[in-house]
Amino acid sequence: MSEPPAPVAHRPRVHVGLTGGIAAGKSAVARVLEERGALLVDSDALARAVLEKGTEGLAAVQDAFGDRVITADGELDRVALARIVFGDAGQRERLNRIVHPRVREMARGIVAEAGPDAVVVQDVPLLVETGQADAFDLVVVVEAPLEERIRRMTQDRGMSREDAEARIAAQASDAQRRAAADVVIVNDADLTRLASAANQVWDRFLAAPAAP
Structure with a gap:
């Protein structure tokens, strides 16, 4: 260390x-x-939350990447999305522009509620x-x-x-x-x-x- x-x-x-x-x-x-x-604020957990079924975040991902990243049940197909974004920096940045602001907003709310010490x-x-x-x-x-x-x-x-x-x-x-x-x-x-x-x-x- x-x-x-x-x-x-x-x-x-x-x-x-x-x-x-x-x-x-x-x-x-x-x-x-x-x-x-x-007090732990888990950004991965928040990223999952902002892309849950029925969320505005998931709708934005569907608009950006199409139905190919949505399962028959209307949930995010994370494997399909990963195949797209981890091999293409431009597509990854496109996803980040959707997810990161929403995660930061949720995190700010959690941090704001933490006690003074x-x-x-x-x-x-x-x-x-x-x-x-x-x-x-x-x-x-x-x-x-x-x-x-x-x-x-x-x-x-x-x-x-x-x-x-x-x-x-x-x-x-x-x-x-x-x-x-x-x-x-x-x-x-x-x-x-x-x-x-x-x-x-x-x-x-x-x-x-x-x-x-």
């Missing part, structure tokens, strides 16, 4: 941006921080790609070796290597994420070590100060 800036002496509400490449272990870090008391951890897979680093008090990046990420995607998620590599290529590089990070957690061991690193971040930067 890299050395981040020195912690502040008191803690008003803290807004943390948590990001990392696909299959790097970001969700595991998010769970630890949530268990320690953070809350720790809000916003799990944002494309934080760097969408230029949001400056919106957070602390940016935490989780990274893992490339081949380990591909192994997780192919063995644990059932993806082909080609699809795994396409999804990784569609995201920022490790170097780009590191450039935006205050803290880098390297997930190159096991979940116990990863949880320990996440707990260190909480204890050093996010825990409420001890009473005088």
Whole structure:
């Protein structure tokens, strides 16, 4: 774990941006921080919500990509959509213009309702790609070796290597994420070590100060 800036002496509400490449272990870090008391805002979950059946977001996706991305039940065919956008940067940006503003609006509502001394951890897979680093008090990046990420995607998620590599290529590089990070957690061991690193971040930067 890299050395981040020195912690502040008191803690008003803290807004943390948590990001990392696909299959790097970001969700595991998010769970630890949530268990320690953070309010977790999961951008992936919000992205699913804004494209649920019957939503204005799904209607916009259908207008943009056609009926080929809609199932017979009127839901989003995520596999069909992924085939379109992960091989074409222009189509991916077209989708992002539909999804990202809606996700940000939902996230802002959740953050606005947090208490004045809350720790809000916003799990944002494309934080760097969408230029949001400056919106957070602390940016935490989780990274893992490339081949380990591909192994997780192919063995644990059932993806082909080609699809795994396409999804990784569609995201920022490790170097780009590191450039935006205050803290880098390297997930190159096991979940116990990863949880320990996440707990260190909480204890050093996010825990409420001890009473005088």
